[in-house]
Structures are given as C-alpha cells and as structure tokens.
Amino acid sequence: xxxxxxxxxxxxxxxxxxxxxxxxxxxxxxxxxxxxxxxxxxxxxxxxxxxxxxxxxxxxxxxxxxxxxxxxxxxxxxxxxxxxxxxxxxxxxxxxxxxxxxxxxxxxxxxxxxxxxxxxxxxxxxxxxxxxxxxxxxxxxxxxxxxxxxxxxxxxxxxxxxxxxxxxxxxxxxxxxxxxxxxxxxxxxxxxxxxxxxxxxxxxxxxxxxxxxxxxxxxxxxxxxxxxxxxxxxxxxxxxxxxxxxxxxxxxxxxxxxxxxxxxxxxxxxxxxxxxxxxxxxxxxxxxxxxxxxxxxxxxxxxxxxxxxxxxxxxxxxxxxxxxxxxxxxxxxxxxxxxxxxxxxxxxxxxxxxxxxxxxxxxxxxxxxxxxxxxxxxxxxxxxxxxxxxxxxxxxxxxxxxxxxxxxxxxxxxxxxxxxxxxxxxxxxxxxxxxxxxxxxxxxxxxxxxxxxxxxxxxxxxxxxxxxxxxxxxxxxxxxxxxxxxxxxxxxxxxxxxxxxxxxxxxxxxxxxxxxxxxxxxxxxxxxxxxxxxxxxxxxxxxxxxxxxxxxxxxxxxxxxxxxxxxxxxxxxxxxxx
RNA sequence: GGGCUCGUGGCUUAGCCAGGAUAUAGCGUCGGGCUUCUAACCCGAAUGCCGGGGGUUCGAAUCCUCCCGGGCCCGCCA
Numbered sequence: 236x237x238x239x240x241x242x243x244x245x246x247x248x249x250x251x252x253x254x255x256x257x258x259x260x261x262x263x264x265x266x267x268x269x270x271x272x273x274x275x276x277x278x279x280x281x282x283x284x285x286x287x288x289x290x291x292x293x294x295x296x297x298x299x300x301x302x303x304x305x306x307x308x309x310x311x312x313x314x315x316x317x318x319x320x321x322x323x324x325x326x327x328x329x330x331x332x333x334x335x336x337x338x339x340x341x342x343x344x345x346x347x348x349x350x351x352x353x354x355x356x357x358x359x360x361x362x363x364x365x366x367x368x369x370x371x372x373x374x375x376x377x378x379x380x381x382x383x384x385x386x387x388x389x390x391x392x393x394x395x396x397x398x399x400x401x402x403x404x405x406x407x408x409x410x411x412x413x414x415x416x417x418x419x420x421x422x423x424x425x426x427x428x429x430x431x432x433x434x435x436x437x438x439x440x441x442x443x444x445x446x447x448x449x450x451x452x453x454x455x456x457x458x459x460x461x462x463x464x465x466x467x468x469x470x471x472x473x474x475x476x477x478x479x480x481x482x483x484x485x486x487x488x489x490x491x492x493x494x495x496x497x498x499x500x501x502x503x504x505x506x507x508x509x510x511x512x513x514x515x516x517x518x519x520x521x522x523x524x525x526x527x528x529x530x531x532x533x534x535x536x537x538x539x540x541x542x543x544x545x546x547x548x549x550x551x552x553x554x555x556x557x558x559x560x561x562x563x564x565x566x567x568x569x570x571x572x573x574x575x576x577x578x579x580x581x582x583x584x585x586x587x588x589x590x591x592x593x594x595x596x597x598x599x600x601x602x603x604x605x606x607x608x609x610x611x612x613x614x615x616x617x618x619x620x621x622x623x624x625x626x627x628x629x630x631x632x633x634x635x636x637x638x639x640x641x642x643x644x645x646x647x648x649x650x651x652x653x654x655x656x657x658x659x660x661x662x663x664x665x666x667x668x669x670x671x672x673x674x675x676x677x678x679x680x681x682x683x684x685x686x687x688x689x690x691x692x693x694x695x696x697x698x699x700x701x702x703x704x705x706x707x708x709x710x711x712x713x714x715x716x717x718x719x720x721x722x723x724x725x726x727x728x729x730x731x732x733x734x735x736x737x738x739x740x741x742x743x744x745x746x747x748x749x750x751x752x753x754x755x756x757x758x759x760x761x762x763x764x765x766x767x768x769x770x771x772x773x774x775x776x777x778x779x780x781x782x783x784x785x786x787x788x789x790x791x792x793x794x795x796x797x798x799x800x801x802x803x804x805x806x807x808x809x810x811x812x813x
Numbered sequence: 814g815g816g817c818u819c820g821u822g823g824c825u826u827a828g829c830c831a832g833g834a835u836a837u838a839g840c841g842u843c844g845g846g847c848u849u850c851u852a853a854c855c856c857g858a859a860u861g862c863c864g865g866g867g868g869u870u871c872g873a874a875u876c877c878u879c880c881c882g883g884g885c886c887c888g889c890c891a
Contacts, residue, residue, distance in 0.1 A: 265831070277833060283871090291871090292833090323834065364891065405890060524889045535815085539888040549891050573885045576817060581888095600818070601884065608884090633853065653853085665826070669819065670884045677825075677840090681853075684839055691853050699850050749830085757827065760838085767854060776850045791850090813853075 236313070236336040236737040238744065241266065243311040244274055244326050251302040257282050272318070272325030273734065279322045292322030300324060328737075333730065334721045336737040340793040348739035348800050350747065352391035357560050358384050359594075360570035361483070361490070362399040365475030366410050367430025369482050370616035371673050372572070372602040372609050377619075378662045378806070379599055380570040381488040382752040385804045390747035395564070398490040399556060402472040403497045404549055406612075408453040409436050410471045411464070412446075419474075424620070426478025429471060434614035451544070458500055458546050465497070482619050486655055487806040499555035505547045508555045508589070509540055515588050532584040540585075550578060557586055557594060567594035568750065573601055573670070597750050599667035605674060617673060627654030629679050630687075634813065649813045656686035656807035663805060664756045684760050686807050689798065692763035692770075696795035697811040699775050703788055719785040728769040729790060735765045736797045743804070752805075759801040766794050 249261030259282065269275045279296035290298075300319050308314065315329035340347045360380020363373045384394045401407060410429060413436035419428045440446045456464040476493065483490065499505050509525065512518050517528045523543030540551045560567055571579055579596045586593050601608065609616040631650035638646065661682060665671065681687055724733065738758065746755035775787045802809045 267833090269834080271834065275834085280833060280872095321834075401891065521888075526888065533816095536888060542889045544889085546889090548889065550888095553891095573818075574891085575886090577886050578891085580817095598818090603884080637851085637853070669826085671825095672884095680840080682825085682839065683853080687853050688839095691851085695851065695854085702850065754827090757838085764838090770850075771855050774850070812851080 236332055236339060237741040240313040240328055240332055240737075241274060241741075243313050244276070247303055247307050247311050247314065247317075248276065248278055248299060248324065250304065250307055251299045252278065252282060254302050254304075255298055268738075271320070271323065273328045274326045276324050276326070277322075278324060296322050296324050328734070330722055332737065333724070333733045336733055337721050337789060337793050340736060340796050341789065344796055345800060345803075347796055348389060348743055350390035350740060350743055352747070353393075354565040355393045355395070355563070356387055356566045356568060357395050357397060357564040358387070358568045358570070359397045359399055360384075361488070362401070363479065364401050364404075364406050364611070365426075365429070365472045365479065366406050366433045367475065367611045367616075368424070368426040369479055369619040370609055370611065371619060371622055372616070374486065374619045374622070374658075375599055375602050375662055375667075376570055376572060377483060377486060377488045378659050379597070379667055379752060381486075381806050382659070382663050382756075382804070383568070383570065383597065383750060384489070385806055386743060386746050386752055386755055389743050389800075389804050392747075395491045396489060397560075398493045399553075400472065400476060400493050400495045401549065402468060402495045403454075403457055403500060403552070405450065405454060407468055407472060408450045408457070409433060409440070410475070411453060411468045412436060412449055414467065414471050424478045424481065425474035426482075427618075427620075429475045429478070430611060430614065434612070437612050454546055455544065457497070460501075468497075482623070485623055486619070486659065487808070494556065496549075496552045496556070499552050499559065500547065504555040504559060505551050508551060508558060509547075511589055512540060512554075512585065517588060527585060527588070529581055529584040529588070532580075532587070534581055534584060538581045538585065550582065553582055554585055554589075557582070558589065558591055561592040567592060568597060569594045570597045570599070573598055595750065597667070600670035602671050602673050605672055622678065623655065623658060625675075625679060626658045627651055629681065630654035630657065633681070633687075638813075645812075649810055652808035652810050653687050653690060653813065656690055656802075656805075657681050659805060659807055660686035660689075660756060663752055664760075666751070666753050684764070686802075686805075687813075689759050689763040689802060690807065690810055690813060692766040693795060693798040693802065693809045694811060694813045695770055696766065696791050696798065699791050700788070700795065701811070702776060719789040720782055721786055721789065723783050723786045724790055726769075726773050728765070728772045729787075732765045732769045732790065732794060735762050736793060739797055739800070755801075756805055759798075759805060762794075762797055762801055766798065769794070 245261035245264050248264060249259060252259050264276060264278050265281060267275050267277070278299065279292035282295050283290070283292045296319055300317055303317065313329055313332040315327040315332070318325045318327065343349070358380065361373060361377040363369055369377065380396070384396050387394050410433050413432035417432040417435055419432060421428065453464055457468060512527050518525055518540070519528065521537065524539050525541035526537035526539050528537050538550065539548060541547060557567065569579065576598055583593045583596070603609065604615070604617065627650050630653035631646060634646045634649050634653070661678070664685070724730065742755055742758040746752055773787065775784065775791055778784045778787065799809045
C-alpha cells in the first residue's frame with residue numbers, strides 16, 4: 236500500500252510546487268522514511284537549490300503546503316494529513332491506508348507483496364568448480380544468489396537460475412587424473428571422496444612437475460573430442476555435482492538448470508566466438524596465444540582468449556555461455572566472488588565488443604579463515620556440510636531444552652528449519668561488499684535477532700490462530716474481505732505493525748531494484764520486531780469485546796502471512812510451532 | 814608498484830549510490846519483567862571526534878582529495 240501512498244503524495248506536492256511556479260516532475264521529489272512521519276520530504280531543500288537562495292527552505296515548505304489544493308488532497312484518500320515542521324513537509328497516512336493494507340494481505344495471501352515487474356532474467360550463481368564439496372565461501376554465493384532469485388521473483392520477474400558447471404578446465408583434468416591414480420572412497424559423500432583424491436593429486440604436482448604433462452595431455456584430448464577422456468571427466472564431475480546438489484537442497488537453494496561448459500566446445504560456439512572477436516580487429520598474437528585488446532574500456536592488459544597450445548580458456552567458454560544465454564532472456568545477472576571482479580569486467584567489455592547483451596554482475600567479498608584464505612586445492616576449508624550439520628545440532632539442543640515433551644520428529648524438523656534458517660540469515664543480513672572472517676564461535680552463536688527471531692514471531696502468530704475456531708467465529712469462509720472492522724485497531728503497536736506490513740512491496744521493490752537482498756533481510760527482522768511488540772502489549776484471545784477480538788485476529792492472520800512471505804523470500808522455512 | 818573494495822561504541826552491523834531533523838540494530842556489560850495468547854520474547858541504562866587530514870556546501874557518516882589499515886585482483890588458473 237505504501238507505493239500507492241507515495242504516488243499520491245508525489246502528485247499532491249508536485250502539483251502544489253508547480254502551481255507556485257517551480258518546475259519539478261513528481262518522480263524527482265525526494266523522500267525519506269523516518270520516525271518523524273510516514274513519509275518525510277526534503278522538497279523544500281530541493282527547490283531552494285533551483286531558486287538559489289531567494290527564500291529559506293522553511294518558507295518554501297510553508298508555501299507549498301499552503302498551495303495544496305483542497306480537491307487534490309480530498310482525492311488522495313491514502314493521505315491522512317500533511318504537517319509542516321520547519322523546512323520539512325511530513326505526510327501521514329489515512330485510516331483508509333491501514334484498512335486497505337489489511338484487506339490486501341487477506342485477499343492476497345501468499346501473493347501479498349508481489350511486484351508488477353515483467354521480463355525474463357537468467358541468474359547464475361554458485362557455479363563452484365566440481366572438484367570437491369561446497370565450503371563456507373561458496374555458500375555466501377549460493378545464499379546470496381538464491382535469495383536474490385526469490386526476491387526478483389517476488390518483484391514479478393520470470394527468473395531462471397543456472398549453475399555453470401566447469402567440467403572441462405585444468406582443475407577438472409587434475410580431478411580426472413586423480414581418480415585414476417587414487418581409489419575413491421565410496422562410503423562417504425561423493426564430493427568429499429573427490430576432494431580427497433584431488434588434494435593428493437595437487438600434492439603430487441607440487442612434488443613432481445612432470446605430472447603436468449599428463450594433465451595437459453588430458454586437456455588437449457578433451458578439446459579434440461576423445462571419447463574415453465570425456466567420459467572419465469564426466470564421471471568425476473557427476474560425482475562432485477551430486478554431492479554439491481545434496482548440500483544445496485539442504486539449504487533450500489534451487490537451480491533450474493546445470494549448464495556444462497563442455498557443451499560450448501562440442502557445439503563449436505567457443506571457436507565461433509574467437510572468430511568473431513578476430514573479426515573486430517581487436518585481437519592479436521602474443522607469444523603464440525591469441526589476446527584481445529580491451530583498452531577502450533580502460534583495461535590496460537589484454538585478455539587471453541586462446542592458449543598458445545590452441546586450447547580455450549575459462550574466459551572464452553564463459554563468453555560463449557553468455558552469448559548463448561543472451562537471446563533467451565531480457566537480463567542476465569551473475570553472482571560472483573570478489574576474485575572475479577577484474578575478469579567479469581573484461582567479460583562484459585568483450586561481450587560489448589561482440590555487440591551483445593552484457594550481464595549485470597553482483598560481487599561479494601571473500602569469507603576467509605582466521606589463518607588465511609580457503610583453498611579447495613590445498614584442502615584448507617570448512618565444508619558447508621560441516622557448518623550446516625553443526626548449526627542443526629545447535630538448534631536441536633535449543634529445542635530439546637525448550638520443548639522436551641515434543642516428539643523426536645518435531646524436534647528434528649524444527650532443528651533443521653532453525654539451523655538452516657539461522658545460517659542463511661547470518662550470511663544474507665550482511666551487505667555483500669564486506670569481507671568476513673569465519674569463526675565457529677560466532678557462527679554457532681545464534682544471533683538474537685536472526686532467523687529464529689523471525690521464525691518465532693511466525694510461530695507465535697500461528698499459535699494464536701491455532702487456538703481460534705475460525706469457522707465458529709467467522710463463518711465457513713474464515714478470514715475473508717471485510718469480515719472485521721479494522722478501524723478498531725488503534726493501539727500504537729497495532730498501527731506500527733500494520734504500517735510495517737504495508738511496506739512489504741516497497742521493500743521488495745528496493746531490494747530487487749538495487750540487487751541488494753540484505754536490505755530485505757532487515758525488513759523481515761523489523762516486521763518480526765513489530766509483531767513481538769504487538770504480541771507483548773496487545774492481548775488477542777482474551778479480549779472481551781468480540782468485534783475487537785475479530786479485528787485483532789485478522790491482524791495476527793495478516794502478520795502471519797507477511798512473515799511467512801518474507802521468510803519465503805529469504806529461503807527460510809516458517810515453522811507453525813517451535 | 815597499479816586497480817577495485819571495505820574501515821561506524823569492546824565485538825558484529827544498517828545508513829553512503831540519489832548530502833539535511835537527536836547515527837540503525839544486535840551481541841557483550843549493568844538493571845528490570847513469566848498466576849496474563851510459547852521468555853528463541855519484552856523494557857530500561859551505559860558505551861560513538863562514523864579510520865585520519867584537507868576540501869566542496871547554508872549543511873558531510875554520505876560527495877571530492879590525500880594518507881593509514883584490512884580484503885581481493887593484476888594474460889595463456891578458474
């Protein structure tokens with residue numbers, strides 16, 4: 236409802252300002268949500284800049300408010316009042332805004348908060364190399380990407396999520412070679428079995444350089460289509476991906492498609508891209524390798540697109556991949572680690588050179604260990620599985636303490652939802668451009684206002700509703716439009732909660748627009764916070780007045796929907812009880 | 814050496830892109846609240862030269878510049 240309210244405010248104030256001879260488009264009016272008003276505007280400051288110091292902002296603000304036409308204000312039914320405080324024009328919502336918000340939630344249910352965007356987005360995330368299990372650095376990518384996909388979907392976009400599988404590069408050649416040299420432990424998770432032999436192989440390479448010749452031979456064989464080598468690569472990759480998929484599933488991270496790099500070798504797209512880059516006249520030979528000059532976009536160094544031995548590189552295949560994706564969508568978004576900053580810029584530049592669509596890139600900074608950065612190759616990492624298992628264990632201990640009488644199944648179920656949720660929330664709530672250091676103590680210490688806090692608010696709402704006989708109270712339809720008088724909800728905690736619920740679509744809009752999922756994570760926390768305030772101060776089941784009770788139940792029901800929808804956007808399960 | 818990025822109370826962190834009303838929240842510390850819908854909750858207190866200097870502006874955590882510190886990157890790895 237907030238978005239509609241904002242539009243009305245912009246219209247009313249825009250008209251008033253323009254009637255005074257200013258020339259401002261209503262979209263240009265800047266707003267802020269503050270504690271002083273439901274919508275505060277600095278319009279007076281903006282206009283002062285236009286007229287260069289003729290009047291002070293307080294006078295301008297006063298003039299604008301004075302110029303608001305009565306009819307204009309009357310037709311803006313979501314505006315309650317406009318108040319003047321010095322240079323600030325503070326606008327407050329009407330009762331209708333509050334009533335309409337609850338009507339919308341109850342009518343919308345799981346669709347409440349949906350945005351109106353259209354268009355197809357191809358989102359790529361995680362795409363960790365299949366040389367071992369996901370580690371705690373990878374899951375920042377997975378959680379960021381998955382949450383982003385959920386938020387973009389909520390905003391209305393048609394989102395397809397892809398995992399780009401590097402099944403052909405040097406690292407996979409090493410994996411494949413390792414599989415022939417060392418036995419795989421079939422009793423453990425397949426990605427763990429792969430990393431064990433991969434680490435050993437890398438130790439061999441460090442000791443004996445001649446191993447590299449074997450590796451290079453394998454790479455060459457794959458690119459020239461040797462069936463047997465391709466099969467052995469595929470087998471190793473399949474094992475790793477099977478293990479990785481299991482981890483992703485546990486985390487509620489969804490991919491629609493796993494796209495293999497090798498397909499762009501097989502299809503010849505890679506060589507096609509190289510030819511087309513040559514045709515731009517921007518390529519040249521450099522010690523036998525083919526490089527492309529991207530200095531027009533400020534890249535000092537050239538980009539290698541074909542090795543001197545004639546094989547392709549990750550970058551080349553990535554170009555082919557993006558060229559393949561482009562016609563299938565309106566936008567491409569890649570979620571990548573900070574180590575890809577330079578290369579992704581070069582990729583964008585090269586794609587531009589080819590005249591194609593360019594992906595938007597979301598970069599997240601590294602997660603390192605106290606002793607330094609993680610490395611799959613060296614076997615120095617904390618696996619996502621270990622972290623998740625310990626988080627679930629910690630959650631189990633909590634639930635055991637709080638609800639010992641519940642069934643084993645219930646406890647395990649809640650422990651999984653809370654453990655996974657806490658992990659996802661702790662990672663997503665932090666803005667991605669902060670680099671972090673992983674440490675077990677803080678990871679396992681459930682943040683007080685993290686996922687469990689939000690889940691708990693949802694469980695509290697569910698609990699109240701579970702003690703209500705909806706049919707007896709409200710008829711067979713349960714909660715339907717207009718069944719209660721929402722104007723009875725006048726307690727400060729009630730009004731604050733409704734206003735927060737009304738912000739849902741706006742917050743999705745911001746988060747989707749900036750590709751910043753963490754801002755929505757904060758909204759979910761604020762929502763839970765306001766619900767807990769309401770829960771603490773406003774009784775529902777034991778109010779005497781039947782009409783008031785109905786209205787409050789409707790608010791609880793609406794809160795539950797908003798909380799559930801918010802959690803869903805974060806990929807966190809919403810338990811009915813915990 | 815060059816480029817990108819981050820630096821906000823003891824710790825973690827929002828706000829910075831689009832500069833304005835007492836800088837956000839959590840942890841930790843101290844103090845309070847369960848005969849009232851699950852206390853994974855709520856209330857109160859203390860704690861900040863917003864890394865440092867300079868600049869732009871009526872006004873800077875926010876913009877510019879230099880410096881310091883952490884992270885990442887700097888062609889035939891991905």
